[in-house]
Amino acid sequence: MKRIRIGAGAGYSGDRLEPAVELVEKGDLDYLIFECLAERTIALAQRAHMQDPAGGYDPLLAERMRAVLAQCSEQGIRIVTNMGAANPLAAAAMVREIARSLGLEGLKVAAVIGDDVLDTLRAGQFMDDTGQPVNRLGERLLSANAYLGAQPLVEALAAGADVVITGRAADPALVLAPLIHEFGWAMDDWQRLGQGTLVGHLLECAGQITGGYFADPGYKDVAGLARLGFPIGEVAEDGSVVITKVEGSGGQVTAATCKEQLLYEIHDPRAYLTPDVVADFSGVRITEIGPDRVLVEGATGHPRPDTLKVSIGYIDSYIGEGQMSYAGPGALNRARLALSIVEERLKITGVQTSEIRYDILGVNAMHRDRLAAPHPEPYEVRIRVAGRTDSLREAARIANEVESLYTCGPAGGGGAFKSARDIVAVLSTLLPRDAVQASVHFGENQHAVT
Amino acid sequence: MLLREIAHARAGDKGNISNISVIAYDPQDYPRLENYLTAERVKAHFADIAAGEVQRFALPALGALNFVLHDALSGGVTRSLALDAHGKTLSSAILSLDIPDQDSPTVLAPTA
Numbered sequence: 307m308k309r310i311r312i313g314a315g316a317g318y319s320g321d322r323l324e325p326a327v328e329l330v331e332k333g334d335l336d337y338l339i340f341e342c343l344a345e346r347t348i349a350l351a352q353r354a355h356m357q358d359p360a361g362g363y364d365p366l367l368a369e370r371m372r373a374v375l376a377q378c379s380e381q382g383i384r385i386v387t388n389m390g391a392a393n394p395l396a397a398a399a400m401v402r403e404i405a406r407s408l409g410l411e412g413l414k415v416a417a418v419i420g421d422d423v424l425d426t427l428r429a430g431q432f433m434d435d436t437g438q439p440v441n442r443l444g445e446r447l448l449s450a451n452a453y454l455g456a457q458p459l460v461e462a463l464a465a466g467a468d469v470v471i472t473g474r475a476a477d478p479a480l481v482l483a484p485l486i487h488e489f490g491w492a493m494d495d496w497q498r499l500g501q502g503t504l505v506g507h508l509l510e511c512a513g514q515i516t517g518g519y520f521a522d523p524g525y526k527d528v529a530g531l532a533r534l535g536f537p538i539g540e541v542a543e544d545g546s547v548v549i550t551k552v553e554g555s556g557g558q559v560t561a562a563t564c565k566e567q568l569l570y571e572i573h574d575p576r577a578y579l580t581p582d583v584v585a586d587f588s589g590v591r592i593t594e595i596g597p598d599r600v601l602v603e604g605a606t607g608h609p610r611p612d613t614l615k616v617s618i619g620y621i622d623s624y625i626g627e628g629q630m631s632y633a634g635p636g637a638l639n640r641a642r643l644a645l646s647i648v649e650e651r652l653k654i655t656g657v658q659t660s661e662i663r664y665d666i667l668g669v670n671a672m673h674r675d676r677l678a679a680p681h682p683e684p685y686e687v688r689i690r691v692a693g694r695t696d697s698l699r700e701a702a703r704i705a706n707e708v709e710s711l712y713t714c715g716p717a718g719g720g721g722a723f724k725s726a727r728d729i730v731a732v733l734s735t736l737l738p739r740d741a742v743q744a745s746v747h748f749g750e751n752q753h754a755v756t
Numbered sequence: 757m758l759l760r761e762i763a764h765a766r767a768g769d770k771g772n773i774s775n776i777s778v779i780a781y782d783p784q785d786y787p788r789l790e791n792y793l794t795a796e797r798v799k800a801h802f803a804d805i806a807a808g809e810v811q812r813f814a815l816p817a818l819g820a821l822n823f824v825l826h827d828a829l830s831g832g833v834t835r836s837l838a839l840d841a842h843g844k845t846l847s848s849a850i851l852s853l854d855i856p857d858q859d860s861p862t863v864l865a866p867t868a
Contacts, residue, residue, distance in 0.1 A: 345771075346834045435771075519766070526764060562764065562779065565818050569777035571768030573824045575813055591817060604817075622835050663837050672845045674804035677852065692837040731835040734771070 310488050312481055312505075312539045315374070316340040316387075317512030319347055319364055323373055325513065325536035325555070330377045332552045333538050336488075338378060339480045340370060340387035341510045348474055349619020349730045351391035352449030362392035363400070363471075371404045371469075379410045379468065386459060386480045390471040392449065394419050395747060397471045402749065416467035418458045420744030421474040423616055423737060424450040434618060434733040448730060449619035452737055455581030455610070457493065458744035459483030465746065474617065476580045478506025481539070489543050499583035500607025501545030504590065507578070508549060508567055508602060512536045515549060515567040517557030530556020546603035548595065559598040568592070568602075581614055583607040613736035622731035623660070623694045626701030628708020629667075629723040632716070633686035640716040641666050641687045647715055648691050651707045657700055662693035688721075694729075701726035760851035763789060767847040772832040774806070774843040776850050779820040786819040792855050798823050801853055805846070823850070 313335045315326030319342040329335060342364050355362025364370075367389045378385055390397040398417035405413040427450040432440045440447070451474035460483045462470045470483075482502040485491065491498045508515055513534045521528040535555025540548040549559050568587060572578055578585040584607060591604040628648075632640045645664045652659070665671035667688040670678040693704045705724030712722060759778070762785045767776045778793060780786045799810040808826030815822065829843045830836035 349834075522764070525760065562781070565779050565820055566764065566766040566777060568818070569768075569775070569779075569815070569820060569822050570766055571770055571775060572777075572822060573770070573773070573775055573811075573813075575815055575822060588815065589817065590815075625837065661831075661837060665839060667839070671839050673849050676804040677801075677849055690839060692839075694835075694837060729835050732771075732832070 307542050307544070308489065310336045310484065310541045312337040312339060312484060312509065312541060314339055314341065314509040314512040314537050316342055316370070317510065317514055318342060318344060319366065321512060322534070323366070323370060325534060326370065327373050328552055328555060329536055329538065330374045330381070330383060335381075335383045335538065337484045338374065338383050338385050339509065340385070340389055341477050341480055341512070342366075343388040343391060343474065345617055345732050346619070346730065348391055348451050348617060349449045349732055351393070352619055353730065355392040360396050363394070363397035364389035364391050367397055368400060368404060371401050375401070375404060376408050376410060379405075379413055384463065384467070384484070385469045386484060387470070388472045388475055388480060390417060390473045392422070392473060394471045394473045398747065401469055401471065413469065414467050414748060415469045415471065416462035416465065417747045418454065418462055418470060418472040418475070418744060419747065420458065420742060421451045421454050421472070423452050423742060426737070426741055427616070427618070427735070432735050432737070434735045436733065440618060440735060443620045446621040447618065448621060450616050452614045452616045452742045453581050454742070454744050455479050456483040456486055458746055460486045462746045463487040465748065467748070476582070477510040478503045478580055479582060481506030481509055482582060485541055485545070493582070494609070496583055496607035496609060498545045500585040501603070501605040503578065503580055503583055503585040503607065504587055504602065504605035505539050505541055505545065505547045508547070508564065509537055509539050511567060511570065513557065514570065515563050516551045516559055517563055520563050520566060526562070528558055532556065545605070546601065549600045549602060550598050559600050561592045561594050561600055564592050564600045564602060579611055579615075581610065583610050613738055614742055616735045616737050618733045618735060619730050620733065622729045623696065624698050624701040624726065624728050625692060625694055626704030626726045627690065627692040627724065628705040629688055629690045630708055630711050630715070630719045631686060631688040631721045632719055634718065637685065637687050638666070638669065638683050640718065641689045643716045644689050644711050644719060645691065647711065648707050652693075652704065655703065655707070657693075657695070657703045659693040659695055659700075659704070662691070665690040698726055698728060757855060757857055758851065759853040759855050763851065765847040765850050767844055769829055769833055769842045772827055772829050774825045774828040774846055776823045776825065776846055777820055778823070778850060779818065783819040786816060788855065788858070789821055790814060790816070793821055793853070795823070797853070798850065801850065802828065802846070
């Protein structure tokens, strides 16, 4: 049976660079994917694009490409990535430039666009997931990106792309597209599309399935996390996959690491909605078949949804934050006193907040008071006040009230930190499929995707 | 005993919703999880954190349960005031749940 080897070179925008290089050098890959686009990343990228028409793509794009492009070209490894973020065309141009500088003549770089539906949303009457009209956001509306499926990526590969760069595509589509292209799966073969989506879901977070984000000393020991190897999926024509990694790299692939990743960010395992298929993971079987080799099979699927999910980025509010540390005997009581002073100060000075929290790091900042049941007094604690406001100026006043504890607060406070920032938040809505038109661009040439 | 002794967990986020998987190390312990870790118990455990409904999905073939906690991420990762805006640390919080030892009658009693 034909098998394709797909490596995951990044699980998020800021991920390590070396594991991707290791995959290219030793992974015997057919495809290398980089998944770098989180919900909020694209909204922030849209803002960067507005400020610089040539910008808005992943900040590590050039560094990643310089690290792997020559060797991928030499070995015929094709790259699929969503590092185009808010500007796939400029990202593709940048990759062509890097290819030229490396002497890689004839490398075909495709940009997939069409996910940007901001104008459509501005022109129409749409409700967001809170049941309110999108139009109410007015000037605060920054971005709207539909989750594209595998189809345009498949067309880019069919047209001979060595590198495919998208903006907002569903994460598993980065993997599903090469599988559809290589195996000739039908776009309504729901069982295979479901299983291929599972493969994409397992690989998309890179190191999270090879032992990254898994270790718990004494319970779940993982060796070599500082040189963690990223995963390789050996995918068969029937969609079954063996998850593995480069021999000798750090980390581990076990049934347990695969199970954790299988359920990561999943709600109903029978209905994982993507643009390509409603995937059903409820019957998945996971079998360890060798050291760092785990067979995953048994996913299926149901017909794809009629609508596409759209992420809407908008300026929501402002957050002011301040922190200060206390240590030694009585640290906790001084921290509590400090928080009560800040609370009173915000009242006295009339700072308007729609939401605020007073945390003591080392005591209750993560899980509030109930779960953080009484423990011995910690040697050191850090207070944190964070509040939401309608203006940057008000946010800054919260931060300043914490900092001024230096001269006006309890004894022995140190290490103040403050910040005030605007918050780009995300809502979602649904659009009919025919309202979204994807297209593939190769430099001067382009063709629309049906 | 703590749930931590027999299971591991991972939390994920989507908007204002957290999902926490709980996976038995030994498949033989899965029935204990299924029996004891009801949606109600998990909702009570996270009473300070999850304001909304808690759903439970069972994956017996994997020895796993998946809990979906609505309205649990202080408005969602993009606008939350929480230090851990993704709610990543909630996976550890669920492992601090006390569960009855194997021979406890509570384990054998039918769940409500």
